[in-house]
Amino acid sequence: MSLTITTTKLPLRTLLSKSAKTCCTIISLAPRRQFFFKSWSRGARVQEEPGWRPAVYGPSRRTKEQVKQRQEQQQESKRAKDQGAAVKDTSDVGHADGKLAKSIMVNIDGDPKVFDTVFLRDSCTCPQCVDPHSKNKLFQTSDIPADFEGSYKAVVDADKGPSIELEWKTDVKGYGPDHRTRHSIDWLRRALNTEVELRAFIRHDDRVLWDKNKIVKDNKWVDYESYMTKDETLFDALTHLNKYGLLFIKNVPDSEQSVVTLASRVGNLKDTFYGRTWDVRSKPKAENIAYTPMFLGLHMDLLYTSNPPHLQLLHSLRAGAPGGESFFSDSFAAAHQLKRQSESMFRTLCTFPVTYHYHHPTYHYHFTRPVIELFPFPKYSEPTNLAIRRVNWSPPFQAPFEARIGSNNSTSLRSFVAASHAYEKLLSAEENLYEYRLNEGECVIFDNRRILHARKAFDATKGERWLKGAYVDDDVFFSKLKVLEEKYEGKWVAEGVVREAVK
């Protein structure tokens, strides 16, 4: 498919012009690029700078000449700063086009903020740059010249409100001289906040950790009909599910299709080798312990795959067999408890590799991961902000360890065993377990990367027990949650940062 750039004229938006009251001051910042240290002397180092620390300043001490250059550089940057301040003070509000520059300074909420013109050009959403229907970008970042420059003026856009309009010196190939880019002040503010939050490791996290008492008090039951027909109910349900990792639906129709209908309300179902949906009922010579009437300990599903399912749905179709109670445990809460008990055990579970597998004649899955995964440092996690991304715990599906098995490494294996013992104790502690026996017509939905599930043995000879299950991927779940967040709260969360919905 070839990509053509249309020459559609920009839709005429009402320009309330410069006389309109705008909340922004736009001023020119034409930075003079200076190159220092252009002549690293290879000659004799006379009178090197005193107090030079290689670990801080680099491998070579600077010569007297270089020290002089550095002082000049500092003076120059101070001059540039003062100049910037002068430009700011004498600027005209919303005046005509400014000078061409690589960066521009926009006054947002009283503070001058600098934006790279490459960023502003790259983010252009005009119909020439982003297809209005597909929302696909019609040019590439790599098409923008490296020495890109632009100028700008203040406008009030009919749709976007107070905005800046940018004009480009040498635009991307294929764009005519009439091409303009507009960004609202609200959009610029959001871009700035996002960057600041990402850099400052501010992480939005509204998950609520729970133990038995908390979940008994906070548990949510949602009516099937309301969940299926009202977006408000769905938003409320999915928000709760994201916070607690656990949700119950009642009055679910007695049909094998119901679990599909429930999952489809979130999005596409995740298909696995178990099928698009699967049945949990006992059968002879079962290929999975789940398909027996035996006790099944706390675990997560499909950890032997590279992207295990995020949501798991279990709809109870038949609950005639005595026993078979379900258990749930919040692995994140237990991880926090373990960290308070022993920092070193917590670290062991963050690092020691555990292999999971599904090794059968027709399918052979194999994946290795640590028990606790944190958000990558330093973006989100820091010692004071324990940002657990997910937990991996599925003893029945563990494979032999593949690392640290030799006698030289037995210390780390022994450390892992001790840490996993302590963690297991917390996971299955009476006060951390939530027990519930699903009745017919009820469906539980839980976060398979956080909430462990287990089941007591049941007596298959005295009645039928039949659960119908389905999975939904993380991308699908978070997409739906963002759509609803945007609709009902005017904001959405991605990568741990709250983003205001702005034009």
Ligand SMILES: [Zn+2]
């Ligand atoms: Zn454009």
